[in-house]
Amino acid sequence: MEKIRMTTPLVEMDGDEMTRILWRMIKEELLEPFVELKCEYYDLGLEHRDATRDQVTMDAALANKKYGVSVKCATITPNAQRMTEYSLHEMWKSPNGTIRAVLDGTVFRAPILIDCIKPVVKNWKKPITIARHAYGDVYRGxxxxxxxxxxxxxxxxxxxxxxxxxxxxxxxxxxxxxxTYNKDTSIASFARSCFNYALATKQDLWFSTKDTISKKYDHTFKDIFADIFETEYKEAFAAAGIEYFYTLIDDAVARVIRSEGGFIWACKNYDGDVMSDMVSTAFGSLAMMTSVLVSPDGCYEYEAAHGTVTRHYYRYLKGEATSTNPMATVFAWTGALAKRGEMDGNAELQDFAKTLEAACLETLESGVMTKDLCGLAEGITPTPVTSEEFIKAIRRNLEAKLGA
Incomplete structure (x- = not known):
């Protein structure tokens, strides 16, 4: 089959450790044989970030603003141990934090659901989307x-x-x-992103902080959300038949556990970091979580919600086979390609992204899966495979669907 062509570049941000290895496999097996990738490449691996004094991270973020869509591999945020391991010049800040500060966006994270893996919380029937404020607080403290x-x-x-x-x-x-600090302008952008996303997806929006304790800091978040909703979104929400409400975060946790799901839960930066991991794990695995950063001016950055899978990387360096789940990274690519296709009016690219996602889900439903999911599967006899075997199985399903 003739490769699908792209008209506008996608900003590609490479990353670290095991996810960097998976990144290359995904491109070689699932993307490049079918799509004539047009990417502006930035190496955000820790060694290159250090060599450029982290300028490459800023360049990548600005490229995202220029082209509108990026896809990012997981990256290391260095600590004292990484300083020694990589002989770093400086303990560089989180690349995600830098990119989020430039784009001033909100991170929306939702689980990837398959029938054979049931949520740990038995009453969850629908996905729960975490909307995480992506600026300030302890990440810029x-x-x-x-x-x-x-x-x-x-x-x-x-x-x-x-x-x-x-x-x-x-x-x-x-x-x-x-x-720590935050800005009224960023909080307002966070609020509008959440309200717009709720309207676009026709889902209720919940927002939670701890304003009873943090009477200035958290209360400002609450007030800005309330003012923007009342003046800009109340009528639109009513017309769409959806609800916005605010509650304390401890009450929100209790409500979430008792709920059936199917809503957006907006959280401050650190709360969203923790709660997205909780939600994804309860639905199955952190490797089964999509993540997209949406800026107020319409820029999108797709990434995996998990880290660089260091333990598997060290095993890989020893020549051992690993069974690392690549689903979140594959879905970062499909999300970015679909959005690029949507923005460019490229239906072929959008269809390819949907077909690749369907091939991934069918591979899992057939029982072929990485070891992290095998113990969670119900109603089937799973076949544990290595990362490479799993990606090759997806490719076979993808080729069958494309008639390649």
Whole structure:
């Protein structure tokens, strides 16, 4: 068959460790034989980020703003151990955090569902989408160790020189201190992204923080959401027959567990990070979770919700076969290709993305799956396979569907 052509480049952001290996396999087996990929490539592997003093991450983010759609491999956010392992010049910040700050978007994460894997929460019947604010908070925080007794203060100096000052704590011993921030403009973008996504998908929207404790920080999130909903979205939600409501995050957790699913749960940055892992694991596996960053000006970044699978990578380096689940990474590619096709009016590319997703799901439903899913499957006798075998099985199904 003739390869499908692309008209506008897709921004491709390569990554680290085992997911980098899977990235190459997916391209070679599932994409390049069928699509004439047109990509602007950026290597966000930790070594190259260090060599460019992380400029490559900023360049990739700006390229996303230019072209509108990107696909990103999982990357390492270095800690002290990684500093030594990779001989880094600096403990670079999270690439995801940098990209999210540039795009000022919201991350929407939803599980990939198959019939043979039932949610751990037995009453969940429909997917739960986590909408995660993708800016500020602890991901852009400033922190340090307190060496001994002394007074910690929070100080703001306005452009006019006026000061706001509050004592955080009078330390009587060593401790730790952290300062976090957010912006009204980013919170407003978060709110509008959530309201727009809810209307587009015809799903109820829940939003939760802890404003009873954080009476200024979290309460500002609550107020901005409420003001924007009342003035811009209330009538549209009523016409669509969907609901928006706010509740405390501890109450939201209880409601989510008791629910049937089928709604969007909007969370602040850290809350969304944790809750998306909880939801994906309860539905089956973190490797079965889609993730897309949507910016207010219509830019999209698709990625896997999980990390770089370090443990499998070390086994791979020893020459051992691994059974790493590539589904989230495959769906990052299909999501990006489908969106690129939609934005370019390229129906062939959109159809290919849907067909590849269907081939993946049929492969799993047939019982061919990586080891992480075998213990979860019900009603079938699963066949555990390596990562490479799984991808090749998807290709056979894909070729059959395409008549290739």
């Amino acid at each position: 400033t922190e340090f160790r307190i060496p001994g007794p002394g007074k910690a203060e929070l100080l703001f100096t306005g452009a006019d020189g006026a000061e706001l000052r509050e004592t955080v704590y009078e330390f009587e011993c060593p401790g730790i201190l952290q300062g």
